[in-house]
Amino acid sequence: MATLAHPDEPRRPNIATADVQLPAVKDYEQVDREILSILQPTKAWFGGLLIALACLGLGIFSWVYQIHQGLGVAGYNPPVMWGVYIITFVFWVGIGHAGTLISAILYLFRAGFRTTIYRAAEAMTVFAVMTAGLFPIIHIGRPWKFFWLIPYPNWRLIWPNFKSPLVWDVFAITxxxxxxxxxxxxxLIPDIAVLRDRETNPIRKQILSVLSFGWRxxxxxxxxxxxxxxxxAAFSTPLVLSVHSVVSFDFAMGIVPGWHTTIFPPYFVAGAIFSGFAMVWTIIIPMRRWFGLRHYVTLNHLDATAKMVLFTSLVVGCAYLVEFFIAWYGGVKYEQDYFWNRVFGQWWWAAWIMLTCNMILPLSLFSQKLRRNPTWLWILSIFINIGMWFERFVIVVPSLSHDVEPWQWSSYVPTWVDYGLLIGSFGWFFMWFLLFVKQLPVMALAEIKEIVPPKMKHKHKSHGHGGH
Amino acid sequence: MMQGMLGVFAELDSTVEAIEELKHKQVGKLTVFSPTPRHELEHAVDPPQSPVRKFTLIGALSGVCFGYWIAIWGSNYWPLVVGGKAISTWLPYTVFGFEVMVMVGCLSTVFGMFYLAGIPRLTTTVGYDPAFSHGSYGVWCECAPEKLAEAEAILRRHGAVEVRGDR
Known part of the structure; x- marks a missing residue:
């Protein structure tokens, strides 16, 4: 079978993604030894953490400056009162989609390629949603009143509007x-138990004992x-689809050209999965190289994820084109004018960055050679990350700056404070991820052991796959 | 007083054979350890189906009721009156019903798992060996003192790399 060849062999015939094997992993001891060796800090890790902390420092400085000076230091220009903060909020929520998709939906579909990447993707999800959650708080300008976002009944005349998509959002994201x-x-519980049993430092052993809940x-x-x-997994599957649908309602419920369309929920969900997978590549591809894990995240795994990215790119590209069709076929002048302005007018540069990164470049994944080229996948992932940020820019800014009333048409230019907080969000995200990588197993030890053939006394008895 | 005999195995099929014989001879109550879930061990032990699903169902139903209720109650208690619009309406409130159903359903599932699996647990020491999280399989046979020798013999016969008594 193709998957039993050397994992880094450059070209292979197409494979069934449900049966991705790890031929270079021989036994359980090897799994523990190699994956837990990642936990040792290296100079490169300290360097990465330092860069992340520097970016975070810039973000904190920008936020403190904004709190001191007021929200006017951000680039808001009426009626463009949603800008980089909301764009970045939607971007990070989208990034957070791939983790649960990989761990839940692909689990239910028995997609074998998820096994070695799902832990990193899940951690990425948690940290991405933590990052996203900061931006509504930053956006409101007076962060000490953030709890007003929570729709709890009270006696201080803050009436929760349960028909508002913004309140739905609070529930969905929470x-x-x-x-x-x-x-x-x-x-993580069974894997923490592995760490506990191998730990020699008594204090760390105690902490790990508590975290593993006495797992035996x-x-x-x-x-x-x-x-x-x-x-x-069964519960998380519809949750994955619902969360970005609810985020899309923030826009689709507004009677604003470019927003008020029923295509938004599937369009947002596909875009979120697309961007989430790209971020998984951004993280996993350097990790497999630096930590010597190429026989865990093999080219077959990358090939399978590349097919997911290609598929979601085609869905997203189709949604972009259908938006134009709806504007033309719907016959609403404001919509038509808005879409013309988006692609050939005021915001052409942003729209073309989006179209190039999200529609055109991923078409390269039709080539098997490129699907199995980690360097190209990593470069492409950066383009997709940029493209997906610009997709949210193109949704938010051109609509608000080119509304139905020509007298209120305007522009929007982000300030250094906006950019500082955007960079800071990456610092915050990568700081958490780097800390996670050095504290807990970034690959699921127990699940990887399931696909490694167990030791047998009688060689003729092949028990195949275990697992749940 | 009940005591036990622990066998540590390197091979999966040896473990399965030991479990089958211990069960067949009704030597004692078995606890099986493995570094990863294996169907072979589950078939050998032949346990009843996990009732975690009941916790999931009860949690999900409670969640969906609470989600709808909080939205309807909040809307009626603090009404936002808009001409021609119902004060409470089920369609947008389905978002709350669904989200709270998922949240409570998942959390009750985890609670059910903890409760049924007997965790959190303060000690792992009785009948446990750190090798079980690493790469070895284990069979802990809790039995009366007069059956300890029989349990030990069965474990050794099936190739246990280590057999030791514990209490």
């Missing part, structure tokens, strides 16, 4: 963050664990 974190932590790897524990994991 649920998503809670469930993603739960999913990540539940999956009994059949009883695994049986309930597997069942619970299945139900968590």
């Amino acid at each position: 649920t998503y963050l809670t469930i993603s974190t739960t999913f990540l932590f539940v999956g 790897n009994t059949e009883r524990e695994w049986r309930h664990f597997a069942r619970a994991y299945l139900f968590l």
Whole structure:
């Protein structure tokens, strides 16, 4: 079978993605030894953390400056009162989509290529949603009143409007963050037990004992664990689809040209999965190289993810074109004018960055040679990240700056404060991820062991795959 | 007083054979350890189906009721009156029903798993060996003192790399 060849062999025939094997991983001891070796800090890791902290420092400085000076230092220019902060909020929520997609939906579909990448993607999800959650707070200008966003009944004349998409958003994001974190932590429990059993430092051992909840790897524990994991996956699957649908309602419920369209929920969900997978590449591809994990995240795994990216890119590209069709076929002059202005007028540069990065460049993935080229996939992931940020820019800014009333048409230029907070968000995200990588296994030890053939006394008995 | 005998195995099929014989001879109550879930062990132990799903169902139903209720109650208690619009309406409130259903359903599933698996647990020491999280399989046979020798013999016969008594 193709997948049993050397993992880094450059060209292979197409493979069934549900049966991705790890031929270079021989036994359970090797899994523990190689994956836990990542936990040792290196100079490169300290360097990465330093860069992340520097970016975070810039973000903190920008935010403190904005709090001191007022929201006017951001680039808002009426009626463009949603800008970089809302764009970045939607961007990070989108990034957070791939983790639960990989860990839940692909789990239910028994897609084998998820096994070695899902832990990193889940952690990415949690940290991305943590990052996204900051931006509504930054956007309101007076962050000490952020709890007004929470629609709790009270006696201070803040009446929750349960028909508002913004209130739906609070519920959706809170649920998503809670469930993603739960999913990540539940999956980590058996792996923390592995760390606990190998730890020699008594203080760390105590901490790991508490975090592992006294997990003992009994059949009883695994049986309930597997069942619970299945139900968590089943619940998370519609959650993945609902969260970005609800985020899209923030726009689609507004009677603004370019926003008021029923295509937004599937368009946003596909875009979120697309950008999330790109960020998984951005993280995983350097990791597999620097930590010597190319026999865990093989070219077959990357090939399979590339097919997902290609598919979602085609969906997103189709949505871009359908938007134009709807504007033309709907016959609404404001819509037609807006879309013309988006692509050939005031915002042509942003729209063409979006179209090039999200529609044109991913077409390269029709080539198997490029799908199996990690360097190209990493470069493409950066383009997709940029393109998906600009997609949200193109949705937010051109609509608000080119509304139905010509007298209020305007422009929007982000200031250094906006850019500082954007860069700071990357610093915040990567700081958490780098800390995670050095504290907990970034690949699921127990699940990888499931696909490694167990030791047998009788060689003729092949028990194949275990697992739940 | 009940005591036990622990067998540590390197091979999966040896573990399965030991479990089958211990069960067949009804030597004692078995606890099986493995670094990863294996169908072979589950078939050998043949446990009842996990009732985690009941926690999931109860949690999800409670969640969906609470989600709708909080939105309807909040709207009626603090009404935002808009001409021609109902004060409470089920369609937008389905978002709350769904989101709270997922949240409570998932959290109750995790609670159910913890409760049924008997975690959190303060100690892992009785009948446990750190090798079980690494690469070895284990069978802990809790039995009466007069059956310890039989349990030990079965474990050794099936190739346990280490057999030791514990209490």
